[in-house]
Amino acid sequence: MNIDFSQINHEDLEFLVADLLLEEGLTLESRPAVGPDAGKDLLAIRHATCSLGYPSLERILVECKHTKANVSESDLGYYEKKMEKHGANRYLLVTTSSVTESVRNNFESTNNSRDDKKAIYWTKNDLKAIISKHECIYERYFVSWDTEINKALRFTKQHFMEIHKGALLWSSNTTFIFGNDGYSSDFVRNYIEEMKTELGRQQVKVLSFKVFDDGYSWGMLVDSVEARALFDMVWESTIANKDKDIATREKQKAYSRLVSFFSEPHQSYSVD
Structure with missing residues (x-):
């Protein structure tokens, strides 16, 4: 904390x-x-x-x-x-x-x-x-990224639990990337590490990362407003390594639920 x-x-x-x-x-x-x-x-x-x-x-x-x-x-x-x-x-x-x-x-x-x-x-x-x-x-x-990621995790667990993974604009200058896909899985952990590496390559800072209390869901706050691009990045590894048709349908389902959050932040609060 x-x-x-x-x-x-x-x-x-x-x-x-x-x-x-x-x-x-x-x-x-x-x-x-x-x-x-x-x-x-x-x-x-x-x-x-x-x-x-x-x-x-x-x-x-x-x-x-x-x-x-x-x-x-x-x-x-x-x-x-x-x-x-x-x-x-x-x-x-x-x-x-x-x-x-x-x-x-x-x-x-x-x-x-x-x-x-x-x-x-x-x-x-x-x-x-x-x-x-x-x-x-x-x-x-106390206001911190730890506080914000807890709020974001609770929000996505409450409203988007049926979505395997995705991204949404959390504040005016941050995006929340999340997954409800079993953090204990080696596959999930591997693509999260790959994603962190790619974010670093793009000079996008990971502000906070946390696994939800159930050990199943996870999320990270990053200092980027490119929620749509990050949404696509989240799905790239899944589509490449799992059944393409099933993964594509899951991505489309996630997109339909999250598209309104790509350009309008969930809330306007930001931390310096």
Whole structure:
């Protein structure tokens, strides 16, 4: 996944973290909002049970810091007082960078104290690891060719599953080439590699390639608007190596379904 935090702002980060906490099974008591927050981005609740079966309640104060510089003590202020103010016994700092050694030491001191307060942090790498577990969250906040190819695969699976292979103009500057013809087959893999080689020869860049979850369908996004020419290229190997009459009929069927997508993009969104 191409997780680029420069694509989101601080408010996006707060909502992103809120969505992640929900996906991780927590309950939100206070959601992020635009405007002054009195040092509180959001409050989350987690119901836990110890090994003996005693229930406990974790009330988590969450603060988000969208910054390139490591978060320092001065950036946080007195986080334990903020916890008291909001009745929290847990503190979670989420940052798109990392934290200074002094912050690590302060958190360790809090965790080693005799009271029930605990403090942890998610750095940039921690955040990326958690996001990577939730594809729906990733697609909601980050734009990438990985995101686009997932959309394209779902679209063709929903509308063109009966077509063995083809191509369509996906955006104003990209074409989506796809196949519903059994990616596990050596024949299919071979002609895909041949096609990639030919695309390289024509100086057409493959932006993303992916096999659908079922392992049967596949697709690639390329930086070309020549959807009709790419459609013909997809079929060349099939017609040359399989029964010509059957393959020609299959190509004609695919053409009739896809011809309207050769000149008009499925959607107008494009990624630089």
